[in-house]
Amino acid sequence: MATRLRRRLELLDREQRGMLMGFLPAGFPTPDRFQEATRAAFGAGLDVLEVSMPGPAPELDGPLIQDAARRASAGVDGIPHALRLAAAARAADDDTIVALAYASTFDHISIEEFLDELERADIDAYLLPQHPLEEQLAIGARAQERGIEPVLFLYRQEDLPLLAASPIDRPVIYLQSADLRTGGAFNPDKAAERLSELAEALADKEYSVCVGFGVRGPEEIDTVMACGADGAIIGTRLVRAADEGPDEVAALVDQVAPALVGRTRPHADAVEYALEVPA
Template identity: 70%
Template sequence: MTTRLRRRLEQLESERRGMLMGFLPAGFPDPAAFTAAARAGFDAGLDALEVSMPGPAPALDGPLIQQAAERASQHLSGIPAALELAAASRSLPDDTIVALAYASTLDGVDPDDFFDALAAADIDAYLLPQHPMAEQLALGERAQARGIEPVIFLYLEEDLPALAASAIERPVIYLQSASLRTGGQFIPEKAQERLRELGEALGGKQYFVCVGFGVRGADEVELLMDAGAHGAIIGTRLVRAAEDGPEAITALVDEVAPALVGRRRAADAGSGSATEHRAAR
C-alpha cells in the first residue's frame, strides 16, 4: 500500500518540484476555523498538513505554537476527535495529513491503539518528534506493515548511523534546522550543512527529506530547494495566518509556491508559478 504522503512526494519528484507542508494544531483557532484554514491551504496548493494532537506543546515549540496548542486543546476531547476533524478538513480525498503526537500525548497509549486510531480516521502518516530515534524506527517498521507512513524526526547527528541502517525503505525524514525552537532564527549555512551530513551518512540509501523550524517564506524555501531538500515545512507563520482567516492562508501559499520549483531551476529556470502549483493538484 502506498500512502498519500509517499504518492505526493513521488509525484513532486517526477515534476522536480518541492513539497510545501504546513503545520496547525488540530482545532485551532476553533474547529470550524481549522477546517476553513486547512481547506484554503489545500485549495491554494499546500501539499501536506501536519496536524498536532490535543495536549501541551513542548519546549521545542515556540511561544506562539504553545499558545495555539493550548487553545486548540480546549475544543477537542482526545486523539480520535482530533484525527476525525483533520480527516474531515481535506479538500480532496487524497490530500495528505500527517498526525503529530508529542510524548505527553502518547503517555500511556499503546502504539497499536494509536495506529488503530489513525487507520479508523483514514490518516496514513504520523510524526513523533520527541521519541528517541530507536523507538521511531522500531515503531516505523510496525506502522509500515500496516500501511501507515512514519515521518522520522531527525535532529541529532549521532542518530544518523541508526537511520542509515534502518530497514525502512526510502524513509521520509523531517530534518530540524539549526533552530532549537519553531519560529526561531533560520541559519542558511547550518541548514545546508545538515542536509549535506544527512546525504553523506545515508550514502546510497534513498530518502525523502523535508526541513522545518525557522522556515518562514519563499527565501528560506528557495534556499532549501537549491540545497537538495524535497520539501519545506512552515509552522509558526501558518498558525498566525490561520487566526487571520482563509485568505491569509491562501496568500501565504501563493507567496511560497514559486520557490518550490528550485528543484528544477537548473533545467527550466523561471517556469514555476503559484498558478502552475495549484494546477498540479
C-alpha cells in the first residue's frame, strides 16, 4: 500500500500543482495550540507537515526555530508523545506528516526503535537532516521495506553520485536551497544551480524534490518551481504564524498556496532556459 506521501504526490501530479510543505516543532507553541495550528494549516491547503521531535534544534536552524524547539520540548514527553501529537494533528486521514529527527534524537533511541515508533503512531514518512546521505540511503532502504517513506536531505553536490546510484525507489528529496540557516536570505541563483545539478545527476531516475531554507512566499516559490522543483517548504514563517494563532497560519497558507497551482516540473531544456534568462 502506498504511503500518504506517495498518495499526495500522485494527487498533486494529477492536479498539476506543486507540493506545499510546512514545518513546526511537535507541540509548539503548546500541545493544544499545536493542534489548532496544524489543523488550520491543513484546512487552508497545506499538503505536508514536517514535525520535529523534542530536543534542541541544531545550528542549521536559525534562532527563531531554535527558540521554538526549546519551548515546544518543555510540553512534550518524549518521542512517542511527539508522534502521537503529530498524528492527532491531521484534519483528515490522508493529511501527510513527516517526522523530523535530529542527530540528538538518537541519543535516546535507536534507528530501528524510531521506525517502530513511527509505525505505532501511524506516521509513514521521516527526515534525518543531520545524517550523512550515505547513512540516509542505507536507513531509507530498510524503511521502505517496512512501508515507511524516507525524505532525503540533500545539501552537498558531491553526494549526487551516491543518490543517483542508490536503490531507493523514486526518492523524495528535501533540497537545501543554499548554505545558510533556516530563516536566512534566499539565494535564487544558488537554488537554481542546485536544482540544475540534481536534474543532471538524476536524469534517468524518477524523483520528487522540494526546496527549503529561505523560502518565504510566492516569489521564492516561483523561482524554485521554474527551475525544476516539485514543491517548496515554509519553515520560519510558519513557526512565527503558529505562535500568533491559527488564523495567522491559515492566512499564510492562503497566501503562498496559489503560487503552486498549475505547476509541473519543466523539462530539462526549460530549466536551462530559466537559469539563463533573468527574472
